[in-house]
Structures are given as structure tokens and as C-alpha cells.
Amino acid sequence: MSDDWPQALFLLLVSPAVGSFLGVLVDRLPSRGIRALLQPSRCATCTAALAWRDMVPVFSTMVLGGRCRVCGTTIPGHLLRIEIAALLAGLVAVLLTRSSAEMWLTAALFWCLIALFYTDLLQFRLPDALTLTLFVLGLAMAWLDPERGLANGLFSAAIAVTAFWVIRTGYFQWRGREGLGLGDVKLMAGIGAALGWALVPVVTLVAAGMALTVVAVEAILRKTAPGADTRLPLGSYLCAATVLLLVV
Template sequence: MSTALVPVLPYIFVLAFGLIVGSFLNVCIFRIPEGGIPFSEPRSHCPQCNAQIAWYDNIPVASYIVLTGKCRACKASISIRYPLVELASGMFALACAVNFGFTWAALVYYLLIATLLVITFIDLDHMIIPNIITLPGIPIGIAASFLLPELSLAQSLIGVAVGGGGLFAVSELFYLLRKKEGMGMGDVKLLGMLGAFFGVKGVLFTIMAGAFVGTFVGLILIPLNRSKGLDLRIPFGPFLASGAIVYIFWGEFLIYKYLEYARGGF
């Protein structure tokens, strides 16, 4: 074997691992809102014709391309979202390995991103962030502080309090002022979970980055929908998830740049 190939091999395994996990994430997105357990059914079925999907038609991304996006049995079209989730999962696994090396931090952050992908699509589909994901996520994040060199147990615990508690206060205040629920309790629990993984600094960064992306998207979507006379509800979960992913890869750099800028004066 050529020596140049050897360093690449672990990354190919990481990509394959991410693609396979992505396939499982699709099942989670589909099953968790129904109250089902993602592991309960051993084989996948076509949602249209209920035909069992053979293993060779269930290979992440590749099968979608081979089948040109159609079920082999009934030719019903398969949502492009399935291969996109698989691809995103694979690319994020690769990005974590490249960015953090073959470390516990890489694994922890990848699994967190995978969870955020599930939350994003469930929130887009159903406007909910399931407790079954975020509530166990809080103690898992606290436990992960033992694996993350830059996060102490104390920072993790304070992160939960600030992420969950701080936003809960904002959401209550919003309710008092507007008599309308602006941010759901699902978002509050998600921020509690992110606080556990990130600490205070990271969870505040996530809220700001999420609000920034959310405002930008809102400015585009709200006028479009108002003209159609629809009462638009934009789920906030996907924006918080985007903010969290930005923090994982670029947070330290952006905070450093911001502080450098702030110190230099305006």
C-alpha cells in the first residue's frame, strides 16, 4: 500500500461512520415525534407502499442516486432530505475529525451535532423540540465536561443554569409584555442542554449567533408570508442549532477576534 494513502484511511472510515449514523438520524427524525423508539423496527419500509427496503437499497446517499430518488417497488419519489441528512452527518463527522483530531472532543461534538440535526428537522416539521432529546442531553452534557479539556464541571453546570434559566426569564418577560408565547419551552430546554456542553460563554455565543441568523432569515420570510396573509411561526430551534455549530467550529476564533476589536476601540 502506498504510504500516502495510509493517513487518509482513518478519515474515510470517519466519513462512512457519519453517513451510516446519518441514516439512523433519518429514522429518529421520522419516529421520535410519533412517540416511537428508533430501534423498535429492525427493517425500513417504504412509507408509500410499505414494501420492505433491502439492505442494498438502504446504503446512505449511494442508494438514492442509484434509485434516482424513487422507491424500487412503487416508484414513489423519496424525499431528497434523506440523502441530504446522511451527507450532512458524514461531512460533520469528517469536519470534527479534521478540526479536533482523533480525540474525545471530536466524538462528543460530532454526536452533539448529530443530535442538533435531528432537533432541527423535527422542529421544522412539527414545531416541537422533544423533551426526550433535550432533557437527557443535559446530564449527558454535564458528563461530557469530563471528556472536554476546555470545559470544567463547574462551567458546565453554570452553563445549564444560564442557558436554561436565563432564557426562561426572557421568555416569561416576553409573555408578560406581549401576552404571546415568543419562544417555546423546548428552546429553553435546548439551551439548557447546550449550556451543559458549552458553558456560559458558549451558550451566550449560541443565543447571539442564533438570533443573528434568525433575524436575517425572518426579515426575508416574514414579508413574503405576510403578503399571503399567513400567521407565520418560525421555529427557533434550527437557528439555535446553527448558532451552536458555528460555536463548535469557529466560536473561539470569533470571540478572540471580537475581543481584539473591542480592545482596539471603535
């Protein structure tokens, strides 16, 4: 646990607000780009501008019953889930780390992974701005680790990207269509840097295992077999698997 209590408390206090911002990132970044982040928040249905009291993380959603104050439309549930996930990520970062630098870095890495998880899950996109941020955070994490260092981080990223590039190209040659997006390849730079090269096969297997489990459970629940064209948000599973390996 981080021994810097004031900083740990501050991190926990800002975590839900960071979650709010991540929700904005997830909704706007893939389709509208970085410029859209600066525009004021509006209801997606009635376009009413949101006041500050409508945007207090977690709290506003609870008070408003998850609905727009003006038109009553249900606010998408992922926004509250992202705020809660960001708070949990902050808590885990406080509990897992010893120095405050390590604590902030771990929290930032988790927050970036949460945003990537949701952009891929909801929109099948892994925006460059987020995969690049993850890469920088992953390198910083390797650099801060006395057993690894920056060179190990760069090498690990290169291994991860090369492996996924080979899989992507091989699949394309074999099936004549894209099975692995370019976004997934870029995502692996950050994941490789953060975890280290030795964990690249592990994170891939854990992600694949999660994906297969979800597909199997969905198939059982819907009583239909998944087709060969079933689209998987592989990036989301890679992000979830990375969080799991960082925590365990």
C-alpha cells in the same frame, strides 16, 4: 486534526450510516416515540418494506433516483440531506479535534444537533430524548475541556435554561401566548453546557440574526410581509448557531 488515523477513518465510514439513523429519528421520534425506532423501515406511501439495498446511505438514494423501488414515490429530500450533513459533521470532527475521545464526542454532539435541527424545522418539535442526549454530550464536552470541567458545564446549563425560562415567562405575560416553547428551554441546557455560559448570549444573538435573515429573505421572495403569528423553528436556528460557534 485527530492523530488516530484508524479511528478517524472508521468515524468517517460510519458517519453516513449514522445519518441514516438520524433520518429515522427525525421522522419517527416526534410523533411516534422511541418504540417506533425499532420497527422495520417502510415506504411512507405504499408501506412496502425496504430491503437493505434500499437503505445504503447516500448510495441507495442516488441509484434509485430518490424514488421508492416499488411505487416510485419521491423519497423525502431531507433524508439524503441528513446523511450528507452527518458525513460533513464527521469530517469536521476529525479536522477540529486532537484526541479520539474528543473527536467522537464532537461528532456525536453535531449528529444530535442535526437531528434536533430537522425535528424542529419539519415538525416544530424538540423531543426530550434528543434534548436530554444533547445535555449529556454537552456536559461530557465541558468535562473533557481542561479549562472548563463538569461544574462549569452544569453551571452554564443552569444559566442558559434560566435565561430562556425568564424570556419564555416574560413573553407569555406580555403577549398572553407562548412565544418560546418548553422544548427550546430544554434545548438550551445542552447548548449552554457545550458552549459555556459566556457564549449563551452570543449563540442567542447569532440564532436570532439567522432567523431574521431567513424571514426577511423569504418575505422578499414571496413579496408578503411576515405576520406576528409567523411560526419560527427557533430551535433549528439555535442548533445551527451552536454548530457555527463550535466550528469557528
